[in-house]
Amino acid sequence: MLRLPRFKYLRPKNAREAARMAADLGPRAMFVAGGTDLFPKLKRRQFDVETLIALDFLPRDIHNGSSECVVGAGVTLASAASNEHLVKSFTGYAQAAGLVSSPPLRNAGTVGGNLCVDTRCNYYDMTYEWRKAAGFCMKKDGDICLVAPSSPRCWAVSSSDTAPMAIALDGVVGLTGPDGERELPVSVLYRDDGMDYMAKQASEVVTSLTLSAGRDMRTAYVKLRRRGSIDFPIAGAAVALQLDGDEVVRCRIVLSAVASHPLEATAAEDFLKGKRVDAETIRETADIAAKPAKPLDNADLSHFWRKRMVHVVVEQALLQAATRTPGSTVKLLGQYPE
Amino acid sequence: MTSDGKFGVIGKPLQKVDAVAKVTGRAIYADDMLLPRTLHCRILRSPHPHARILSIDTSAARRIPGVQAVITGADLPIKFGILPVTQDERALEHEKVRYVGDPIAAVAAIDEEIAAAACDAISVEYEVLEPVMSIDEALAAPKDERIQDYGGPHNIHKLVALEFGDVEAGFAQADHVREDVFFFQGNTHLPMEQHSAIATYVDGRITLWSSTQVVHYVHRALSKVLELPMSRIRVIGAAHGGGFGGKTDPFAHEIIVCKLAMLTGRPVKCTLTREEVFYAHRGRHPVLMWVRTGVTRDGLITAMHFRTALDGGAYGSYGVASTFYTGALQTVTYDIPAYRFEGCRVFTNKPPCGPKRGHGTPQPRFALELHLEKIAHDLGIDPVDLKRRNFVMPHTRTVNWMRVTSCGLEECTERVMTASGYAHRDKRPGHGMGFAISSYLSGAGTAIYWNDMPHSEVQIKVDRGGVTAYCGAMDIGQGSDSVLATIVAEELGLQPADVRLVTADTDTTPIDLGSYSSRVTFMAGNAAIEAARKMRGMLIEAVAAKMKCDAAAVEVAGGRIGDFSFQEASVLAEGRFGTLISAGSYTPPKLAGPYKGSGVGPSPAYSYSACVVDLEADARTGLVKVNRIWIAHDVGRAINPLLVEGQVEGSVYMGLGEALMEEQAFRKGLHKWPSMLEYKSPTFLDMPEVETFIVETVDPEGPYGAKEAGQGPLLPVPPAVCSAVYDALGVWIDEVPVTPEKIVEALRRRAKGEPARFGPARFPSIPYPTAIKVEPPPREMDRAATSSI
Numbered sequence A: 001m002l003r004l005p006r007f008k009y010l011r012p013k014n015a016r017e018a019a020r021m022a023a024d025l026g027p028r029a030m031f032v033a034g035g036t037d038l039f040p041k042l043k044r045r046q047f048d049v050e051t052l053i054a055l056d057f058l059p060r061d062i063h064n065g066s067s068e069c070v071v072g073a074g075v076t077l078a079s080a081a082s083n084e085h086l087v088k089s090f091t092g093y094a095q096a097a098g099l100v101s102s103p104p105l106r107n108a109g110t111v112g113g114n115l116c117v118d119t120r121c122n123y124y125d126m127t128y129e130w131r132k133a134a135g136f137c138m139k140k141d142g143d144i145c146l147v148a149p150s151s152p153r154c155w156a157v158s159s160s161d162t163a164p165m166a167i168a169l170d171g172v173v174g175l176t177g178p179d180g181e182r183e184l185p186v187s188v189l190y191r192d193d194g195m196d197y198m199a200k201q202a203s204e205v206v207t208s209l210t211l212s213a214g215r216d217m218r219t220a221y222v223k224l225r226r227r228g229s230i231d232f233p234i235a236g237a238a239v240a241l242q243l244d245g246d247e248v249v250r251c252r253i254v255l256s257a258v259a260s261h262p263l264e265a266t267a268a269e270d271f272l273k274g275k276r277v278d279a280e281t282i283r284e285t286a287d288i289a290a291k292p293a294k295p296l297d298n299a300d301l302s303h304f305w306r307k308r309m310v311h312v313v314v315e316q317a318l319l320q321a322a323t324r325t326p327g328s329t330v331k332l333l334g335q336y337p338e
Numbered sequence B: 001m002t003s004d005g006k007f008g009v010i011g012k013p014l015q016k017v018d019a020v021a022k023v024t025g026r027a028i029y030a031d032d033m034l035l036p037r038t039l040h041c042r043i044l045r046s047p048h049p050h051a052r053i054l055s056i057d058t059s060a061a062r063r064i065p066g067v068q069a070v071i072t073g074a075d076l077p078i079k080f081g082i083l084p085v086t087q088d089e090r091a092l093e094h095e096k097v098r099y100v101g102d103p104i105a106a107v108a109a110i111d112e113e114i115a116a117a118a119c120d121a122i123s124v125e126y127e128v129l130e131p132v133m134s135i136d137e138a139l140a141a142p143k144d145e146r147i148q149d150y151g152g153p154h155n156i157h158k159l160v161a162l163e164f165g166d167v168e169a170g171f172a173q174a175d176h177v178r179e180d181v182f183f184f185q186g187n188t189h190l191p192m193e194q195h196s197a198i199a200t201y202v203d204g205r206i207t208l209w210s211s212t213q214v215v216h217y218v219h220r221a222l223s224k225v226l227e228l229p230m231s232r233i234r235v236i237g238a239a240h241g242g243g244f245g246g247k248t249d250p251f252a253h254e255i256i257v258c259k260l261a262m263l264t265g266r267p268v269k270c271t272l273t274r275e276e277v278f279y280a281h282r283g284r285h286p287v288l289m290w291v292r293t294g295v296t297r298d299g300l301i302t303a304m305h306f307r308t309a310l311d312g313g314a315y316g317s318y319g320v321a322s323t324f325y326t327g328a329l330q331t332v333t334y335d336i337p338a339y340r341f342e343g344c345r346v347f348t349n350k351p352p353c354g355p356k357r358g359h360g361t362p363q364p365r366f367a368l369e370l371h372l373e374k375i376a377h378d379l380g381i382d383p384v385d386l387k388r389r390n391f392v393m394p395h396t397r398t399v400n401w402m403r404v405t406s407c408g409l410e411e412c413t414e415r416v417m418t419a420s421g422y423a424h425r426d427k428r429p430g431h432g433m434g435f436a437i438s439s440y441l442s443g444a445g446t447a448i449y450w451n452d453m454p455h456s457e458v459q460i461k462v463d464r465g466g467v468t469a470y471c472g473a474m475d476i477g478q479g480s481d482s483v484l485a486t487i488v489a490e491e492l493g494l495q496p497a498d499v500r501l502v503t504a505d506t507d508t509t510p511i512d513l514g515s516y517s518s519r520v521t522f523m524a525g526n527a528a529i530e531a532a533r534k535m536r537g538m539l540i541e542a543v544a545a546k547m548k549c550d551a552a553a554v555e556v557a558g559g560r561i562g563d564f565s566f567q568e569a570s571v572l573a574e575g576r577f578g579t580l581i582s583a584g585s586y587t588p589p590k591l592a593g594p595y596k597g598s599g600v601g602p603s604p605a606y607s608y609s610a611c612v613v614d615l616e617a618d619a620r621t622g623l624v625k626v627n628r629i630w631i632a633h634d635v636g637r638a639i640n641p642l643l644v645e646g647q648v649e650g651s652v653y654m655g656l657g658e659a660l661m662e663e664q665a666f667r668k669g670l671h672k673w674p675s676m677l678e679y680k681s682p683t684f685l686d687m688p689e690v691e692t693f694i695v696e697t698v699d700p701e702g703p704y705g706a707k708e709a710g711q712g713p714l715l716p717v718p719p720a721v722c723s724a725v726y727d728a729l730g731v732w733i734d735e736v737p738v739t740p741e742k743i744v745e746a747l748r749r750r751a752k753g754e755p756a757r758f759g760p761a762r763f764p765s766i767p768y769p770t771a772i773k774v775e776p777p778p779r780e781m782d783r784a785a786t787s788s789i
Ligand SMILES: Cc1cc2nc3c(=O)[nH]c(=O)nc-3n(C[C@H](O)[C@H](O)[C@H](O)COP(=O)(O)OP(=O)(O)OC[C@H]3O[C@@H](n4cnc5c(N)ncnc54)[C@H](O)[C@@H]3O)c2cc1C
Pocket: A030, A031, A032, A033, A034, A035, A036, A037, A038, A039, A040, A055, A058, A073, A077, A099, A100, A101, A102, A105, A108, A109, A110, A111, A112, A113, A114, A115, A116, A117, A118, A159, A160, A161, A162, A204, A205, A206, A207, A230, A231, A232, A233, B677
């Protein structure tokens, strides 16, 4: 059986203490929240850690203010997906949280953990023995990229389901570092780098996620995955629209699982703004949105097909958002109308 | 059974005898066992698909504190293998590795982490050889050297060619001849429970508890490799978390823990990681198939020529049998008057393939069903109609000498046709329905190694404490324990819960060859009936003497024998006869035809299934959503209908996985995704509603008429899915899995005016030998039903 490595387990009382521990211990320590991403990876020896710093002190409540909603980083994905306020006012976010993985993992996985979840690549998310046989890559233990051998960088894929939606909803994270607190828009929380994918300091704890754009926005998240459950996204689109009649006043389109960071489709947003939402516009917008997506051969199914599907998920998300069916569960397999 | 012919427990949907233990997690699986001072074993495996081992240095590993023993191939040099003709495996290889994952060295240590660290500290020097990763590469001259040093030419393992009847004349009579090429991708069993084994060596005797389907064959292999007499080895099947054919070979880790227990004098346990389970494999062979069939204007088959090429992976395993199986059962569903079969298995540098649910027959079934469907379209005949016209009749003998007894094909078809409304289906684009049939063995008619002994034996003991039945059969979750208890209970007028079972233990139970080839209900069931009837006879005789009546007047039912409770009756009988024991056994009739290779295919009875799949397929994305499945299965008699439904639904589930997503894929010589997350198999949410119909044809030779249910119902699912996709979108996907990419590509080809299909373009040229011509059995024998040849 695969076993966890031995590690020290620290339980700080608050975020400041946790951040200090992390700063002191450096890269041989990691935070752990729900552990749903971290523990399997530790079993596969994808990280060399000596110490885990528990984040079980993180707030687990959701404050619903007049214009914004503050979600504690310790809130589980299951609670977020079923929270009344989120389902009603930030539908797309609740939808995204509810589409992560499987019910048991949503019961343990947290909102904060989902924002920080490691990038993925099917040359990397493998056991130590497999990676040793394949030849290690630069993301762990090696120095080349096995997907794009001539590339100087790692192209591991940002696979968080909720991050794109958080960006689309003008989300802001609360961060606590060893020396203080700050806020950072989720849109600048990530870097376009499969290895060093977070723009925050490694010692900073995500303590909350504040969603603000929701109230008058119609939102939807559409996720593509092979099966009805468990699978990470192989393409996804988070859409937030504000309509005046049927004219688009504001819009955000953010893609998941097509790059090393959540990819905002700015050209498509610009195109859609001021237009009326109809089938034709949606199709054209989706076309533009899909262009910058560059899936590589490091996730499920062929990258050609995934590229083609980006268009479809964007179109579906736009349609859903425009017609806004809050809280509807999205069935993916074969559910696309012509 | 009562005197008026009513069953007491047969046919009732009773709970499995081990249901509570399994559901509450209280069953003891091999990995649950932790004996005092147990050592933990990890295995170092090859990182190269093909390499010569130049040296192995274990000194650093041995120095790690906590390491108790390190062994390499030099410690276990004797070769073994499931088939006598292919003894080509070693528990540990010290000369040459043949796939990524091939075992090289093993460590026993005080915990698993230390064992794993020690494995990492072993240094192995390799001379890396060019890997052979496809059928085409295996057929060509090897760049470096052959994978195995037997078989040939090149990396061919086995070639077979058989011809029954006059095939050329058959084709000459045909009004229409069609050829097609199909591919069935390899996939693996994915049992919930990873393989696990724990061994002790005490007083010169080995005891091994293992998650295996075949305690007897493991017993034999241990004896051979460890050079110990079988009497000094005891193999016990631990509670089982799923096999599906994946635990039907003797495995390296089973031999290794025994050897390490012998060396250290301590219990040694090894539980494979999920990744290692993918390497242990023995799963579905990838098979490339070419089929040519001649039909009359009315769609009656005049001749068929079927060619297969199996990608066998690195070792023999069951491969020779698998190869024959790809040609054996075409004839037991359709009346084929002249038939030529040419089969070929090649070695490649991949984990060895072997038997997976349906062993060697789902692949040709897939090809055959779709091929006939295409012929029907050519002729403008409804495919269901065309197939029906060719169905074999009950009590016939096929051109390749298979004896068909009961056959519910027609009834199965009728049931799914009626229930699904196939004939009046909604013909909107994107919606499709597909139909397919199949058949499978109720146990192989011949044993794996040649012998004249029974295939299954049961002993029954009755004493003051009640009834105990002993049988080597291994319950792998299919419910064989429940079936045994039910049969014994039926004969003795008891409930299954009244019967204690001792099973799958080579020290205490008489032989059963194991849980493979759907043989247990049929063979152990018949043995149990015989043993139980003997016991029943003694009980009745004692009671009749006491009641001073005729034995025929003694009713056995409801826990009573005549005027006495079962307990009282057993006291009477024990007083009369002494120790109450009885035994029964089952030896299948000698059914093999008069030709070499005829041992594969014959079975005392065949099950039959028919299936309709209803799905939506989206032209833009290629995504498929299965709405509903109707499946009818001729099980002869359902000894427990709940268990039969469970087996049928489980088969449908597995068939759907193979049809839509499961794929043993390789990249750069490595298994691409040896993990349960990346190797896709359906989740609950991907599983459609399944409507199961049990058809009972009461087979003349099955226990109470029962036949198999565990494998056959998988077979029609993949072809029915593909024909439904064709019905929905008008494109043929001539290979599984049917991924969305393939559908999109087929549609693109159609749009460009190319053939509207996705599938293999050609069948390679293979140096098949000249076919051995076999006279078909005389037609007059057709109705000489159940007698053997
Ligand atoms: C089989 C499987 C399927 C999955 N499917 C999906 C999926 O479909 N979609 C998806 O998005 N994810 C998926 N995941 C990943 C994971 O379950 C989720 O992303 C989950 O939300 C992670 O949250 P967690 O609390 O468990 O994080 P953890 O595993 O505890 O941590 C993940 C990472 O984030 C860091 N971290 C956690 N919390 C914080 C914090 N508050 N501040 C700073 N750093 C932090 C940790 O140090 C670690 O690096 C899957 C995982 C598995 C094993």
